[in-house]
Amino acid sequence: MLWSAFLLSAPDVGCERILSPGQYVQLGSPYTVKARFRNYGDTYASFPVYFRIDSAGGHNIYQSSSNVSSLPPGGSVDITFSPNWTPPAFGTYRAYAWTELSGDSYAGDDTALIYIRCYHDAQASDVFWPYDENSVGIPIQPVVKVKNGGSYTEGFQVKLNIYAPGGSLVYSGTTTAPSIMPDSFATIQFPTSWTPSDTGRYSAELITALGQDLYPENDTLREDFLVTYEIIYDQGVVDQFMVPSPDYYNNKMAVRFTPTVSPPLYITAGRIFLNTYESLDYVMVCRSAGSLPDTANPLFITYNLHGDNFIGSWASFSVDPPIYLASAQDIWIVAHWSPQSPDAPGVGCDFDVPVDGRSWYFLSGPGWISYPAGDWMMRLTQAKSVEVSEEKGGLRIFALSPNPCKSTTSVSFLIPEDLTVEARLYSADGRLRETLFSGRLCRGSHTLSFEPSVGPGIYFLRIEAGGMNAARRLVILK
Ligand SMILES: [Ca+2]
Ligand SMILES: [Ca+2]
Incomplete structure (x- = not known):
């Protein structure tokens, strides 16, 4: 059997990979043209090798060849082709390197192909903040994501405009993205903040500006967002569900809200992002006693609040009748777990942009503890006035x-x-x-x-x- 293997030799060579130029090149710079060839067969092989570069339109703009002689089985060799190649224009190129060996037993490994990029391309990727939902009276310091889609490591100008529901420009910020590597992103916070003063559907326009950008169509991104009277500290995207403890120590979680409309005002509703169908024992709304929630004197209490699926959902409650606040003061939402299920439900937590000192948890030993690493996903709705109507018939x-x-x-x-x-x-x-x-x-x-x-x-x-x-x-x- 061993003998017959030597008799039935299977020549097989090919291009393992293109070593140079790389995936990202710059206009006018000369690049070495180099590829690695390997003998996959079981006999010594000598064969010609080729290299070509085509423009995006399929026009051949570079070709060269060389020879490999007596490459042992399993061996490889790096071949440098001449001349060097200098990208002649901005655009995308395809480079091929391949072998031609008569009797090659497997053609599938003969050719290597890479796409080469030679251009500038700044891209507007995402608007993180403003979130999808924002609060009247809470300052927004915009955070955006941009991408370098080009082949140069470079920075560029980034601008954010915000338009009010009527279309008027209410914010315009400009900053500079730091040097970003090709195919990488940068998250950028604008130095100036903006505070929405009215509710409605606004529009954020993210604009990147880079000289000689080959793809201007991805420079701009427009995202609508809402401004409401709900007091929002979380980003609206859950990072983790949390409970104060898996064991029962009179477990509670709370968020301290500072109303942003001027008094007199009303508290009309709240919501908590929960997983599982398990119920919270109770949820109360209360004032502050010192710097902590005044749980001894609830202004409103509701029982058995629960979510409606395991991946998480907002569990909402109406504060009925609404709480009337004649003067400015902090108001808390406090959630209490049942002794029978201290480990469920979990409350959504957002780690992205923590709002200092809003989120707390309670265990009977240590008492109230501030949680500085994130924001519990709890929200409270404030109102300037309340309109309640029970209309029946034609009255x-x-x-x-x-x-x-x-x-x-x-x-x-x-x-x-x-x-x-x-x-x-x-x-x-x-x-x-x-x-x-x-x-x-x-x-x-x-x-x-x-x-x-x-x-x-x-x-x-x-x-x-x-x-x-x-x-x-x-x-x-x-
Ligand atoms: Ca082959
Ligand atoms: Ca672009």
Whole structure:
């Protein structure tokens, strides 16, 4: 058997790889042309070798050949072709090196091919911050990602413009990307920040500027983002789900929120990013006691909040009735785990741009501990005013103004036919406090002005007519 193997020799040579020029070249610079050839067969081989370079359009712009003699089985040799090659223009090139051996038993390893790049190309890749969702009143110091798609290691100018919902330019920042290697990215933070002052759908325009850029179509990227009254400290992308401890020590997590609308204001809702279907024991909203949450005096509490899948989802809750804040102060969301499942659910944590000192956790031994490495994904919605309406049938309240009110206010409403109408004021706990109007009205719209006799607080203005009713929340200040 050994004997027959020597008799049936299988010559096989080929180009192992192109050594030079490399993948990235520069216009006008001369490059050595070099490739490695190998004898994959079992006998000594002598054979011619070739090198050619084509332009992107397929035109041959360089060719050369050489000879390999008596290459032993398994051996390799590096061949330098002459002359050197100098890229004549910006563009992409294809370089081939190959062998030609008569009787070569396997053609699949004969040729090596590389693509050579010779151009400048800055690319706008991503806008990290502004996030997809942002808060009114919270400063944004934009962070973007850019790419060097060209063949030169170099930096370039980066610009970010932000346009308001109406299209007007509200931010324009310019900075310089540091020197970036080909096919590499750089994350860049702009030196100047911007604070959104109103809600809506904004647009961020990322622009790179580099001389002789061969692909201007990728220089610009436009991303829309939202600004809302939700107070957001996390980036909206979960990096890890966390619990205070897998064992039960009265486990809690909390985030301290500083409202960004000027008082008076309302807290109307919250949400927590949770994995698994397990429920949190309770979630409360409370004020600060010193620098910590005042968990002894919840302003609002909800039980059994849970997510709806294992990869994570926002578990939302309405704060009903809304919390009224007459003065500026911090408000906390506190989540408490059940003694039966301290290890679930996990709360989403964002490690990317930590907001110092907002996120805390509690274990009964050490007490409250600040977590500086990331932000719990908890959000609180603030509002300048609250509008609540329970409309049924054809009865409709379409204005209650001013609200909040200090003395006189007016309600406008519509009735679909001639009806007996009653307008009453109820306290938040449902007790009738004052009858404002009772009488028959003809179909159409009516406006009723009144000066409530009740003290400051949250009330419901309820209108009943012909079995229909509608209500609006009314806040009275004194
Ligand atoms: Ca071969
Ligand atoms: Ca470009």
